[in-house]
Each structure stands twice: as structure tokens, then as C-alpha cells.
Amino acid sequence: MTRRPIRALRGGAVALAVAVALTACVSIPTRGPVGEGVVEVNEPAPVTLLGYSPEQDASPMEIVQGFLNANAAGYSRETTADVSTTFSVAREYLSGEVRSTWNPNEQVIVYPTASSPEVTLLTETQVQVKVGVAARIDASGVYEESAPGSLQPLVFDLVKDSGGQWRISRLDNGVVLSEPNFELVFRQATIYFLSADNSHLVPETRWFPVRNLATSLVRALMEGPSPWLRDAVRTAVPDGVQLETGVVLVDADGTAEVSLSGAALGDAEDRARMLAQLEATLDIARVNSVEVLAGGVPLAWEPARLVRGSLPSDAALEVVQDDTLMALGRGELAPVAGVGPLTGLDVTATARNEAGSVRVVLSGGGTLVRAASGGGDEQLLEAAALAPPSVDRLGWVWTASAGPEGPVITAVRAGGAQQVVRADWLAGRTVHEVRVARDGTRVAVLSTDASGFSLDVAGVVRDQEGTPLQLGEPIATGATLTEASRVVWVDESTLGVLGKTAAATATTVYLVPLAGQTRALPALEGIVALAGGKGERALYVTTSEGELYVRSGPGWAFVADGVRAPSFPG
Structure with a gap:
């Protein structure tokens, strides 16, 4: 969808136009000149479902x-x-x-x-x-x-x-x-809030009735995030702000009018951030641009430029081949520049941040090592049965281990800084993996206890310097799964999970939306590890035979062999 920036209103209120598309049956031409196809797809008008009044003398x-x-x-x-x-x-x-x-x-x-x-x-x-x-x-x-x-x-x-x-x-x-x-009659849509440092847009996906969708989304943005995310994010929408007309009007050209009233807006920077939240939240099929009034005065500021979405499409997959960290580019593996040989390290997992300035490997399942050039590796943490590492955008390396009173989630940094991240809701459980989202504000946690397996997502509460302090109360996802061993972020609101359901006979990869139904991907024998880049087509798996596959067509396509520990940034 082509989007135009938020701009000031040029006229009065615009009316809500609802178009109903009627499609006629036509034959498929077999000859004639080549013409330009449909270049823009518009969302159809809401479907009308009929209800009938009670019949006389009904039981x-x-x-x-x-x-x-x-x-x-x-x-x-x-x-x-x-x-x-x-x-x-x-x-x-x-x-x-x-x-x-x-x-x-x-x-x-x-x-x-x-x-x-x-x-x-x-x-x-x-x-x-x-x-x-x-x-x-x-x-x-x-x-x-x-x-x-x-x-x-x-x-x-x-x-x-x-x-x-x-x-x-x-x-x-x-x-x-x-x-x-x-x-x-319902539509999945996303409301966007701000990371604590105002650098990233943080999504919360919910479901709303299709009719009056734009109004529902703006109202939800003004009401704020759900309890599970509330302590991990902020919003530039001031308390008390309301829709002046009670609705968001969308005209026939796809321009949404948002007229606000009820409270003074913040400074210029917060106004720009609020506009960014509104534009991202209203990024739905029937809306092409957003026009905002506050107290009858047009807001002429440009939206703040904030990071939004999953990993960029050029993020490279990395794997370990023999004792070398390799990157996949144009279908070929090549050594990662600036990283020395991993000789003597029994590498079972790797992780890095987007910039590549922090790279770590898990050695033997119990030693977390920062990989550096020239063999100058730095041991960051050692404990029995460490979970595979995850590196957030602020350079903190996350892992988990068993402690005397329950699981311990630890974030470490180069130079020896360590922080135990409090998560009281994990008491009595064993944590198998912790995976931080690109925004650094949400974390997916795989854990088990005597009652079985859980896949939870929680908000990350940090101090003013960005140090992670605790995880908020979680939301449960993947209810149809009965077990899982690995988890990655597929996009900003979907997890990829290596696991099983009660009806499955073998382990496979599942797509688990934070607000939707779990879906199995095609089976592949012997999958032991999973890596996720940008979207479903950037999912890679390795098998017990050391073969690397990528999601392709109706199944998986072979890429290379003799590799292990696949990973993308995060």
C-alpha cells in the first residue's frame, strides 16, 4: 500500500464512504496485447450477515x-x-x-x-x-x-x-x-506504542470488528496497552485525549480524519511520536493517509522516524561449519569477517545483535563466550545447562539456568556486567529458551513444569539506562502445542516454534501468532535447530545430519550440509 505522510486538514470533516465491490464473471482472453494488471488492491466492504427475527410460537x-x-x-x-x-x-x-x-x-x-x-x-x-x-x-x-x-x-x-x-x-x-x-466480521490489527527509550514502535495485536475498524483502533491506542505490556512501554498520547467527534472518518480516497480534544498535547517531540503511533496504527487496507486535528488546530508536524517491524530483509543467516562462523550470502557460505576460529569450543548455539558488534556462542551447553577476532574470546558466564543465548538491541546477552530456588534469567554484557532479571511467574519451572524481540521490549520464554509445557510472552521492564530489571506478567500463546524445544521471532507479532501437538507424530515447525491460531509448517525429518529472519520465507532449520534447509514453496529447500547452530540477529 502506498502511504502518504500525516498532514494538516485542508477542509472540514470528511464523510465515511463505504464502497461495495461487485465482481462479474468474464472469460479468460487467449490473445491480444499485454496490458497492465491491477496495481492496487483495496479492502472490500464489510460483509453483511443476516439475522432473522424470532418465529411465532418458537420453542x-x-x-x-x-x-x-x-x-x-x-x-x-x-x-x-x-x-x-x-x-x-x-x-x-x-x-x-x-x-x-x-x-x-x-x-x-x-x-x-x-x-x-x-x-x-x-x-x-x-x-x-x-x-x-x-x-x-x-x-x-x-x-x-x-x-x-x-x-x-x-x-x-x-x-x-x-x-x-x-x-x-x-x-x-x-x-x-x-x-x-x-x-x-472481525479483523486482526495492530496498535503501536513506544519503547521506553522512544526509539522503536512496539506492536500489540488485537482483533476488532471490521465495521468502524479505524475508530476502534484509535480508541484502543488512547486507552493504552494491555496489562501484560503496560510497564514495558510508553505512549505519547496524553492522558485525557479523546476523539472529538467520537469516530474516525475515512473518505473514499482512504484518508482518515482523526480529530482530538480533551487535553493539552506534549512537546513537539512527543507530538511527532504520537503522530507516528497514529500512522502506524492506522496502517490498514482502507487507509492511505491520516489527517489529524487537535482542539481544532491542524497538526503540521511530520511523524517521528522510529524503528518498526521485524528484522531487515538483508539480515544474514549465520551457521557454524567445522570451527568457523559462516554467513550465508547469495546462496553461498563465507567466513564471518572479524571473528576468529572457534577451535576448542563445542559450539551448540550462537547469537548476535543487528550491528554485529556483539557476538556470542554457547560452548558445551554451559559456557557463554563472546567471540572476537584473533582468538581473544571473553568468557561471559558459566553455569550448568545454560539456555541458548539471545542478544538484544542494547547489547545485553540473555540466557537462563537452574537456580536453588527456581530458574534464573540472566542478562550479561561484555566486561562482566551481569543482571538477574526477575520473573516471579516462572517459579517452579525450568526455562529452556529466552528470545528477545527486535524492539527489546518483549521476550518469548519456553518453560516446563510438572504440568507440562508453556510458551509465554512478557514485557521487559528496564531502568533509565536500559538495564533489564524484570519481566511483566505474561500472556500465554501456542495453546495447541504440547511440547517445544526452540523459539524464534518470525515477524514482529509471530513466533516460530520447533515442537509438537498431541495429534502430531513428529517434531516440526509451527507458526504461533501472539493473537491467532497456531499453524503447522510442512514436516521435515530430523529437525534439531531453528533460525528466523524476516518472515516465514526466512525460516531456516538444521537437521541431526547437519543439513541446512530454508522454507520454500510447499516445503523446505536444501541449502548446505555440515553445519550447525543457525542464527539471525536477536
């Missing part, structure tokens, strides 16, 4: 089933923000006070395509619905994947109204949607 079970069928229509037909009047068709199935007090926005339960709700009549006036759960989405759009086989029982009480018609008198807040309907 309690039919009323409940009709209500469930009408749930999705509330997202596709309504535009009002008043929670007591949205979902007008679904509310026709409710009685008395419940008709106005039921809050459909409190929770969304998404059930798998292959699992229809099971409706049972418990008594003459009570119906139970058992629904499989693929995911739950809370009121702020936070997505939580559910473990396979998860079930949710829902109980509906019914009464007869003055006309002798059954209506629902008691029910839980929230709605129930099938996966296909959910994907039609």
Missing part, C-alpha cells in the same frame, strides 16, 4: 438457536456505539430488562468450523448450549487461543412474554461465533 430451543444465529449480524449491520442498542435483531430474542442490559461486547467465543454448538433442553424453561472453543476475545480485542477439545457450557433461562412467546430472560454477556463468521 425454547429454537429461540436459543435463533439468538445464536443472530449474533454475527450485530457486527455486520450495526454502526452505533451504544452497547444497549446494538445487535437489535439478537435483542428481539431477549425479554424485559435483559434486552437492554445484555453486553455483547464483553467477550467473543469462537468455535471451530467442525464443531457446531450442542443445544439441550434442561427443563421447560432452561436451555444449555455446549460449544467448542477455538479462541476467546475479550472486550479490548485481546485474543486467547484455546487448547484442543476446550468446551464452554452456556445456560439460558427463558420466560413467556405478555404475548405468550418464549424469550431469553438470563444469559451470559458476550457472543458466540463460528470461525468462518468471526473471520468475516
Whole structure:
């Protein structure tokens, strides 16, 4: 999508234009001149799902089933923000006070395509619905994947109204949607906050209704990050700022108008950062540019230039071949300049920062060594069974080990500086890997305890000098996985995990979105290590036979053999 910078408004408020694209069937030409194809793809208008009013003399079970069928229509037909009047068709199935007090926005339960709700009549006036759960989405759009086989029982009480018609008198807040309907009326989108040092945009991915998506995103930005990320980031949006008109209007040309009011804005630098947050957050298909007013005055500042996204596409894969650290470039391996031989080091893992100024290797599984030229290697840390290292953008090298009172996550720097990173929620667990995101603000942690495996993502709380102090309370991801051995960042909001599910017979690579469903990649026998660059097509694996493969086409393509310990920056 071609994007234009944020600029001041030139006119008054713009109207929201919704275009519906109609596609006709045409034959495929077999002759004629070559013409230019479609150069820009626009997001289609939201799909309208129909809900139907209750039928006369419907039974309690039919009323409940009709209500469930009408749930999705509330997202596709309504535009009002008043929670007591949205979902007008679904509310026709409710009685008395419940008709106005039921809050459909409190929770969304998404059930798998292959699992229809099971409706049972418990008594003459009570119906139970058992629904499989693929995911739950809370009121702020936070997505939580559910473990396979998860079930949710829902109980509906019914009464007869003055006309002798059954209506629902008691029910839980929230709605129930099938996966296909959910994907039609909801959209995954990202809200961007700031790293503590104001250098990086930090993403938080959530799900919002497609209709009025731009408004939902800006409101979420103003409300701030979710609790798991709150202590690790900041925002340049001042407290008290609101949408002056209550909505973000997007015109037919894709220009979003954001009119702010309610509080004084910060200094010029923070205003530029706020504009950067708004522009990144509104980087959705129907928005090409953003125009901002604050208290009726156009904001003419350019957005701050902040780092956003996953690794750059030119980040090179590095592997160990014999006793040499090698970089992959143009399909060939060549020694990494400035790094001496790794003779005498039993290298099991390597890591570096983006600049390549900090390079470390894990030797024998228990010694962390900074690799340098001329054989001047520096031992940074030694402990039993150290986790594979990860190097953040500030030069801290992260690893984990077992301690007398539980796992110890340690960050070290050249010269001997060490910092134990507090993470109380890991008590009683064994940490197998810690992997820091490119922004240095989030960390993925693989751990196990007596109850099984966990893949968690937490915010990194640092002091003013950037020293990592503790991990915030985490969010759980990868609920369908039963075990895992390695984790990498595939992009800014997706993890790559080497693991298994209950239904799998062999270990393979899975894509695990922080807010979405886990997906298996094609199987490859004997995978033992994983490295992730920019996107799925920059995923590399090595096998127990020392073969290197890259994700390609419908499977994996062979690259080289005789290698181990693949890694990208991070």
C-alpha cells in the first residue's frame, strides 16, 4: 500500500464512504496485447450477515438457536456505539430488562468450523448450549487461543412474554461465533506504542470488528496497552485525549480524519511520536493517509522516524561449519569477517545483535563466550545447562539456568556486567529458551513444569539506562502445542516454534501468532535447530545430519550440509 505522510486538514470533516465491490464473471482472453494488471488492491466492504427475527410460537430451543444465529449480524449491520442498542435483531430474542442490559461486547467465543454448538433442553424453561472453543476475545480485542477439545457450557433461562412467546430472560454477556463468521466480521490489527527509550514502535495485536475498524483502533491506542505490556512501554498520547467527534472518518480516497480534544498535547517531540503511533496504527487496507486535528488546530508536524517491524530483509543467516562462523550470502557460505576460529569450543548455539558488534556462542551447553577476532574470546558466564543465548538491541546477552530456588534469567554484557532479571511467574519451572524481540521490549520464554509445557510472552521492564530489571506478567500463546524445544521471532507479532501437538507424530515447525491460531509448517525429518529472519520465507532449520534447509514453496529447500547452530540477529 502506498502511504502518504500525516498532514494538516485542508477542509472540514470528511464523510465515511463505504464502497461495495461487485465482481462479474468474464472469460479468460487467449490473445491480444499485454496490458497492465491491477496495481492496487483495496479492502472490500464489510460483509453483511443476516439475522432473522424470532418465529411465532418458537420453542425454547429454537429461540436459543435463533439468538445464536443472530449474533454475527450485530457486527455486520450495526454502526452505533451504544452497547444497549446494538445487535437489535439478537435483542428481539431477549425479554424485559435483559434486552437492554445484555453486553455483547464483553467477550467473543469462537468455535471451530467442525464443531457446531450442542443445544439441550434442561427443563421447560432452561436451555444449555455446549460449544467448542477455538479462541476467546475479550472486550479490548485481546485474543486467547484455546487448547484442543476446550468446551464452554452456556445456560439460558427463558420466560413467556405478555404475548405468550418464549424469550431469553438470563444469559451470559458476550457472543458466540463460528470461525468462518468471526473471520468475516472481525479483523486482526495492530496498535503501536513506544519503547521506553522512544526509539522503536512496539506492536500489540488485537482483533476488532471490521465495521468502524479505524475508530476502534484509535480508541484502543488512547486507552493504552494491555496489562501484560503496560510497564514495558510508553505512549505519547496524553492522558485525557479523546476523539472529538467520537469516530474516525475515512473518505473514499482512504484518508482518515482523526480529530482530538480533551487535553493539552506534549512537546513537539512527543507530538511527532504520537503522530507516528497514529500512522502506524492506522496502517490498514482502507487507509492511505491520516489527517489529524487537535482542539481544532491542524497538526503540521511530520511523524517521528522510529524503528518498526521485524528484522531487515538483508539480515544474514549465520551457521557454524567445522570451527568457523559462516554467513550465508547469495546462496553461498563465507567466513564471518572479524571473528576468529572457534577451535576448542563445542559450539551448540550462537547469537548476535543487528550491528554485529556483539557476538556470542554457547560452548558445551554451559559456557557463554563472546567471540572476537584473533582468538581473544571473553568468557561471559558459566553455569550448568545454560539456555541458548539471545542478544538484544542494547547489547545485553540473555540466557537462563537452574537456580536453588527456581530458574534464573540472566542478562550479561561484555566486561562482566551481569543482571538477574526477575520473573516471579516462572517459579517452579525450568526455562529452556529466552528470545528477545527486535524492539527489546518483549521476550518469548519456553518453560516446563510438572504440568507440562508453556510458551509465554512478557514485557521487559528496564531502568533509565536500559538495564533489564524484570519481566511483566505474561500472556500465554501456542495453546495447541504440547511440547517445544526452540523459539524464534518470525515477524514482529509471530513466533516460530520447533515442537509438537498431541495429534502430531513428529517434531516440526509451527507458526504461533501472539493473537491467532497456531499453524503447522510442512514436516521435515530430523529437525534439531531453528533460525528466523524476516518472515516465514526466512525460516531456516538444521537437521541431526547437519543439513541446512530454508522454507520454500510447499516445503523446505536444501541449502548446505555440515553445519550447525543457525542464527539471525536477536
